[in-house]
Amino acid sequence: MPAASYDYATVQRVAGGQVITESDLVAAEEPLEIRLGFGPAGQREHRTLSVTMRTPGHDFELAAGFLLTEGIIQRRQDLTGVIYCPDVEKPEERENVVRAELASSVEVSMPRLERHFYTSSSCGVCGKTSIDAVQAASCPVLPTDGPFVAAELIHELPARQRAAQELFEQTGGLHAAALFSPTGELLLLREDVGRHNALDKVIGAALLQEWLPLHNSILLVSGRASFELVQKAAVAGIPVMAAVGAPSSLAVQAAAGFGMTLLGFVRQQRYNVYSGAWRITGAGS
Structure with a gap:
């Protein structure tokens, strides 16, 4: 069983004017190392791909979603399985290291991936280049x-x-990503201390259940809408993305480029439409 999604703090x-000392629940945050197994039979390699700080739980979905949204895999068949690594060296690494085994047909260039993750983390690319790169990377065409x-x-x-955020109710310290049908039925919800992780968990769950592309769905994220979240939603084929917070300028540009409907400030009976208003019916009536 994975580690608990919450911990206790004094x-x-x-x-x-009164001070009361007591125990309280706090959201758990631990590193998850994602390793890749790839290559033809008899020549398999195992390499560390990334380390992310996450809330334990749904780790296999997180790894699967991350691989898809980063363009390492394109479909469910590219992933043969995800396991907790049994050969970790330290007790604290147990259930904090996963290995995703790729199909032998999936080609992996570790030097390219290392350059990609370095560039992404260092914000060393311009907005237009980023959007063009996503559109060129087998991104599903939105309906x-x-x-x-x-x-x-x-x-x-x-x-x-x-109402479905159980961990947030206990800790008050988690982001959520929720997938709804066009009629408002809750299809999937995942929580995490990281906004990107919460969305990767949702997309990973959908990938493992072979729901992709998610053309008939609405995504709601609990925080702001960044370019990375819009990009991940586009890769999964999500046509409508709503955020409780504000979008960034690049998120708006990306959503318009992808043909995505992007909503921001969805709270207190109001919201702003930044792109794709034609999908929203009855507004202003």
């Missing part, structure tokens, strides 16, 4: 015939997401 609660989403439904999504 806190001093200060209110009205141009819908789905259509009622304006009133958009107002209801944050409450539906929040």
Whole structure:
């Protein structure tokens, strides 16, 4: 079993001049190392790909979603399995290191991947180059015939997401990514201390269940909408993305380029439409 998604901390609660010392729940945060197994039979290699700080839980989905949204795999068949590495050296690494085994037909260039992750983390690329790179990387074409989403439904999504956030209710310290049908049915929800991890878990779960592309879905994220989140949603084929917070300028540019409907500030019975307004029906009526 993976480690717990929460931990306990001793806190001093200060209110009205009184100090009370007691135990409190806090969201767990631990490193997850993602390793790759790749190559033809008899010549398999095992290499570390990335380390991310995450909330333990749904680790295999996180790894699968990460591999898809980073362009390392293109479909469910490219991934033969994900396991916790049994040969870790330290006790604290147990269930904090996963190995994703790729099909022998998947070609992996570790030097290229290392350059890619360095460039991404150092913000050394311009916006247009980033968008063009995503569009060229086998990104699914988003549907141009819908789905259509009622304006009133958009107002209801944050409450539906929040009601399903069990860990947030306990700790108050987690992001969430939720996938809904066009009629508002909650399909998937995952929580994590990292916004990107929460979305990778949702996309990974959908990938493992062979739901991709997610052309008939709405994504709601609990924080702001960054370029990386828009990019991940586009790779999964999600046509409508809503965020409780603000979008960045590059997120707006990317969504428009992908043909995605992007909503921001979805809270308190209001929201802004930044691109793809044609998918929202009944607005202003």
